[in-house]
Amino acid sequence: MEVSIRPVRESDAADIVGIYNPYVLGTCVTFETEPIHATEMALRIAENLESSLPWLVAEASGRIVGYAYASKWKGRCAYRYTVESTVYLDPAYTGKGLGLKLYAALIDAIRACSLRAVISGIALPNASSVALHERLGFKKVAHFEQVGYKQDRWVDVGYWQLLLEA
Template identity: 50%
Template sequence: MTTIRSAHPADAAAIAAIYNYYVATTTITFEESEVSAEEMASRVTKVISSKLPWLVLEEDGKVLGYAYASKWKERSAYRFSVESSIYLHRDVRGKGYARKLYQHLFNLLRQSGVHLVIGGVALPNEASVGLHEKMGFQPVGAFKEVGRKFGRWVDVSYWQLRLE
């Protein structure tokens, strides 16, 4: 059975294992060194303590993916906008789990008064572009060659979803 629940720092090792695959093998994240379970627990705690959701999707007790919202910017006027992030275990992509996670995340954000969700997508990434399009995000721009990983420049497109 698949469930979505709030993440806890105790989920950090499973979350880090999912994330570190993308760190080591893709340009989806600009992180260049693997993240320890301790660092991931700190990140989960930071998001939760800022009153934003961090969710995990699990099946039969195993974490298969996660999604969370973080502050878009620190200035007070940005408090109604967040940035979303989502990662799935590499073996379960394409099964609709990302859509379920995002739907759950966005419902929680709506209930808390968030107005706008921003998503950044390192390019190329057809799966993430497709997910954001299916969820109703609109493209709003791109930074060319904003990051460098694995010896090449990477562009990032930005998307937004108005929740109200």
């Protein structure tokens, strides 16, 4: 499978919601409960780019099949060297090493921004996401019980952290 990774463009928004919305509607991996429109996703992309934080897309045969981005961890100034990471793949492309390739590229881009820490929240259970994060060097640092309610059940969230070399 030939896959290329490139920076996102606002014009990618429709393809990105095509990947994201099935997760919104059919899983607990995101706590959003309503589908996102391409215009909303374009605004999120623009906000991310204005913050000079990386957002990457993976393309196969000219089609976006995954994306990953870093966003601000918290709004307070002292958190400015910490970001939260996110990665989503088209389900047809999971289990093929694409998530690892895309996420590793995101971490490299985060490192190039002279940031210090990457944090990722994972709705639990999610063995494949935990394995991906731990393979990339993330360590579990927190577990919050029953903090989200979706699909008629309470969902735990774990937090994994990666400290980047100074």
